[in-house]
Structure formats: C-alpha cells, structure tokens
Amino acid sequence: MQDADPAVHEYLHDRVSTLLDDLAAWVRIPSVSADPAHERDVTRSARWLQAHLRETGFPEVQEWDTEGLQAVFGCWPAEDPGAPTLLVYSHHDVRAVKDQEWEEVAPCAPALRQGRMYGRGASDAKGQVLAHIWALRAHLEATGRGAPAVTLKYLVEGEEEIGSPHLADLVREHADRLAADVVVVSDTMLWSLEEPAVCTGVRGSLNAHLEVRGPRRDVHSGVVGGAAPNPLTELCRLAGLLHDDQGRITLPGFYDGVAEPTAEERRGMATVPFDTDEWLDRTRSRSVQGETGFSVLERVWTRPAAEVVTLLGGDPDDPARGVVPAVASADFTLRLVPDQRADTVMEQLRAWVAKQIRDGFEYELSMSPTNQDPYVTPPGLPALASLEDAVSRTLQRPAYRIRNGGGAPAARLSEVLDVPALFFGTGLPEDHWHDSDEKVEVQALLQGAETLAYLLEDLPRRLRA
Structure with a gap:
C-alpha cells in the first residue's frame, strides 16, 4: 500500500473553505427536476457547472440539450495521446423538498455546522461532482502536470431524480464523444468515514x-x-x-x-464492521425487517x-x-x-x-419508462483494483468491498457505451438523501477528493498493465 501523498492532502485541506464556498453557491440553486416551476433553476445549475469547469481549466465544455432538461459535458485530453479515457457520470438536479419539514436550514440556504454542510443536493449529488473537480485540481498541483494523466470526460445530467428519461438517447447521440475505457458513476455512498470501502454494484x-x-x-x-x-x-x-x-x-x-452472492462475496460482506444498533441509529430505522435467513447487509445489497x-x-x-x-x-x-x-x-x-x-x-x-437494471462491476477489472488501491491509500487501510442498495444508470451507460463501470461516491447513509435536512460530511468530501486524485494518477499504469 502506497503512503498518502502530502501534496494532495495539503492542497485539499488548505483550500477546503473555497471548496465549501463553491458547494454552497451551487446548492443555493434549487435545481428540482420534478417541478416545472424550477425548469429555469435546472438551467442555471447547468450554467453554474459549465462556468466552474472552465474556471478549473477544461478546454472543452458544452451544454447538451435533451427533450427535457440540460446535461453538461466536459473534456480535458491527457498530454499523452495513448493515455486511457475516464468518463465520470453524475447529476446536478435535486429532489423536491418540503420546506416545512427542514429544521436545520431552509433547503436551499446552505449552512456549515459541526463539519457538515446542510442543504438540498449537498450530498446527492453536487458534493460528489465537486469532489471530482477538486480531485483533478489536486492531481494537477501534486504532479505538476498541465493536463490530467488520463483523458477526463464528465457527463453530468439534469434528470436523474426523475429517472433519467432522456439519458439513453443522449448517450447514443453522443456515443463518439463519450467513448471511454471505464466510467465512474458518482451517485453512491460510502460505508463510513473510518472504514475504507469500494462499492462494486448497485441494485x-x-x-x-x-x-x-x-x-x-x-x-x-x-x-x-x-x-x-x-x-x-x-x-x-x-x-x-x-x-x-x-x-x-x-x-x-x-x-x-x-443470482446468489458467491461464497467470496458473502465472506467479504461478513468482514464489513456492522452493528445493528448503530445502523438503526444512522439510518433512523425503527427495527430490522425483511427476508428471513439473510443479514441486514445482504438484504439491502444483494437481495x-x-x-x-x-x-x-x-x-x-x-x-x-x-x-x-x-x-x-x-x-x-x-x-x-x-x-x-x-x-x-x-x-x-x-x-x-x-x-x-x-x-x-x-x-x-x-x-415507469425509466426502470433500471442492476449492475455489478466485473470483479477482475484492473480499474477496480486501481480504485481499491486509491481508497486504501487515502485511509491507509485495506478496503472492503460493499454494494449500494439504491439504483444508478450504470447498466444503461455500460450497455450503450460498451464500457465497464466503477462506483465512487461521497455520501453516507445518515446524509438524509431525498429527505429533510440533507447534509454532507466535509471529511467525506476531502477523503473522496483525495481518493479520486490517486485514481487519476494510478489508472494509466493499471490499465496499460
């Protein structure tokens, strides 16, 4: 396991206030895709992201129209024309809110409290997108590069929270521009801040x-x-x-x-630190229910x-x-x-x-016409090993393999583009996605950005090998 890179770590921690200012500015835009009254706000959210990508240094940034709401595409070619291509997928639209149920802050009036940024979209998924952008900045600073070690592409759509009704058509239309060696889907959760883990599949x-x-x-x-x-x-x-x-x-x-989990997958899940009372408290569940004969983690990940x-x-x-x-x-x-x-x-x-x-x-x-099939990352994928190394390098501990119980359009992207998918997000079960008082842990953003910076550095070596 490689040691953490002080240059990456220090770059991010020295600039965390700027990262949080960026996130707060974006969260203030109520980009609710399910409400036609917020159609202009989704456009404003897309424009905000475009400006942020250009400010970061992306030489190509485009707004892609659909029959619904806008997606944002960014591309930054690697200096080495033979370098692999990484496509990052996420979304900038957010769930509808019930203002009267929010107690910490108004939904689009973000506030930083006790190491957490509150606000709709702070975790799902504007924070995740910004973790990628700040990872790129740290990667360039730490390596002294003028361009990333991989050709980096972003596809950030504006309709995920309504089922991505136009995503497949959008990807088919721009398949040549989106061609990649691997896609990272950033609309998932970590297991905890202390335990390194890599998500290998979604329902x-x-x-x-x-x-x-x-x-x-x-x-x-x-x-x-x-x-x-x-x-x-x-x-x-x-x-x-x-x-x-x-x-x-x-x-x-x-x-x-x-498909039943393999014996290896079962053994892996059994090693993930799990305490029922802690899980009930983190998820605000009252009790454990579900299918007899399976653990809680099996029920929410593989059943x-x-x-x-x-x-x-x-x-x-x-x-x-x-x-x-x-x-x-x-x-x-x-x-x-x-x-x-x-x-x-x-x-x-x-x-x-x-x-x-x-x-x-x-x-x-x-x-719904936007149903999604499950997806599992091929277990022997070199890029998966690279991501596991990056996660372990950040926390200086071997990473567990977990899954996420929610859905993501990984199967759709993988099928249309004929490319394998990885998963990496900065959310936590206690972040209250889709609920009142959504938040993101600042530490999760920093650890996530550090991990992604290491992934950008290591991926060319791993894929060439």
Whole structure:
C-alpha cells in the first residue's frame, strides 16, 4: 500500500473553505427536476457547472440539450495521446423538498455546522461532482502536470431524480464523444468515514403506479358501507399479499433470476464492521425487517426488495367526510439484483396484480419508462483494483468491498457505451438523501477528493498493465 501523498492532502485541506464556498453557491440553486416551476433553476445549475469547469481549466465544455432538461459535458485530453479515457457520470438536479419539514436550514440556504454542510443536493449529488473537480485540481498541483494523466470526460445530467428519461438517447447521440475505457458513476455512498470501502454494484429499480377504482363516485359510508367495493381496503390487502410470512416477495417466478452472492462475496460482506444498533441509529430505522435467513447487509445489497412508497385515497389532507372513496392509488418501488431484468419483473407484476385483485374493482397499473437494471462491476477489472488501491491509500487501510442498495444508470451507460463501470461516491447513509435536512460530511468530501486524485494518477499504469 502506497503512503498518502502530502501534496494532495495539503492542497485539499488548505483550500477546503473555497471548496465549501463553491458547494454552497451551487446548492443555493434549487435545481428540482420534478417541478416545472424550477425548469429555469435546472438551467442555471447547468450554467453554474459549465462556468466552474472552465474556471478549473477544461478546454472543452458544452451544454447538451435533451427533450427535457440540460446535461453538461466536459473534456480535458491527457498530454499523452495513448493515455486511457475516464468518463465520470453524475447529476446536478435535486429532489423536491418540503420546506416545512427542514429544521436545520431552509433547503436551499446552505449552512456549515459541526463539519457538515446542510442543504438540498449537498450530498446527492453536487458534493460528489465537486469532489471530482477538486480531485483533478489536486492531481494537477501534486504532479505538476498541465493536463490530467488520463483523458477526463464528465457527463453530468439534469434528470436523474426523475429517472433519467432522456439519458439513453443522449448517450447514443453522443456515443463518439463519450467513448471511454471505464466510467465512474458518482451517485453512491460510502460505508463510513473510518472504514475504507469500494462499492462494486448497485441494485436495479422498477417503479409502478396502481390505481384501483371502487364505487363510481365517493359514497357516504352509512349508505353503502359493508356492501360497496372499497378501493383503499383492496389496495391494503394487495400490499399485504406482496410478501409472505418469511419476508419473501410473492410474485411467481420473481426469484428465478436472482443470482446468489458467491461464497467470496458473502465472506467479504461478513468482514464489513456492522452493528445493528448503530445502523438503526444512522439510518433512523425503527427495527430490522425483511427476508428471513439473510443479514441486514445482504438484504439491502444483494437481495431484492419491494416497497409501497405511497398509498393515497379518501381525504388525506382534509377533514374526513365519512365516505367510501371512489379511487385509491399506490406507488411501488421494486429493487432488483443480478441477474434480474426490469422488463421481466414488470410482466411478473402485471400478472400478479391481474390474478390477485378481486372481482368488483377496476384498476390501472402503469410502469415507469425509466426502470433500471442492476449492475455489478466485473470483479477482475484492473480499474477496480486501481480504485481499491486509491481508497486504501487515502485511509491507509485495506478496503472492503460493499454494494449500494439504491439504483444508478450504470447498466444503461455500460450497455450503450460498451464500457465497464466503477462506483465512487461521497455520501453516507445518515446524509438524509431525498429527505429533510440533507447534509454532507466535509471529511467525506476531502477523503473522496483525495481518493479520486490517486485514481487519476494510478489508472494509466493499471490499465496499460
């Protein structure tokens, strides 16, 4: 294991206040992709990033339009024309917010407190993008280079939080410009600040919306209660049938495509320091639930999941009217693992709903067009070894291999560009992604930038070997 480079470490720590000023300026732009009222803000966010890349020294920076919201592309060729090419993927759009639920700061009024930067997008994923930019700056400073050791390309889209509906078409359109030897997806989490770890895979995702119709209109429960079809009751019944008493998902054929972790992967996960009480506190979970026979880490990294994420009907925001509602709806998110395919699970879900829903109800089941397949980095990939070395060099300890339970468009990028994908992010489970009071640990940004600087330095040697 190489020693940490004092020049890289000192460059980043001496300029941390500037890095945080940059992050705060970007977080102040409410680039919420799901809200048309913020369309201009997403544009402003893209323009901010373009200016920042040019200020860093990127000789080529472009704004790429889609049928939706803007992506940003940057390219900085290596001095050596034979150097490998690294493509970095991330996003600059953010999740919608409920201002009234934020207690530390207003969502887009970032503040630094006790080593943490609060604000929407601070961790997911504006902080991750800036970690890459500052890694490049540290790499150039420490090596004295006028250009990076690899040809470096960035693709930072503006629609990830709405499922990346135009990403595949964008990548196909610009496939020549995006050609690379490896892609680093930076929309993932670390395990902890103290334990070095490399993410080697993410679960896929499938999102479905089910609308169930009962009476032809809302009807006073005193008139029809006990005799009319209640869509909320039916939805709750379906939700209860989605899992058996062992926590297994009941869609016929669902587990046929599930690849079991190898014995080596199981042993690796077993070595990751894990304490149930600490995990419950970090994630703010109340208890451990799920599939019998698997550890918590196996359940969230290597096993599929099915969750009801919304359930609506009746009068959720108004005084109850005492009626049997005409319509109820639910949103489901299914997390998929190798070797499941989103298209296959989609048909399994359709067949299951058709069989389970009772006579007397009408329903409509719609699927998101932006479902994602799972992805695992090839275990013998030289670039993975380079990333592991970089992580270990930063913390001066051997790195664990972990996975992330959320989704990322790695499979889509890998398939379209025919290039393997790595994962590296600076988020933590306690950063409250998609929730109120999102934050990022300053230490995570600094450690992440240091790691990425070492990756830029080592990747040419590793790939040539």
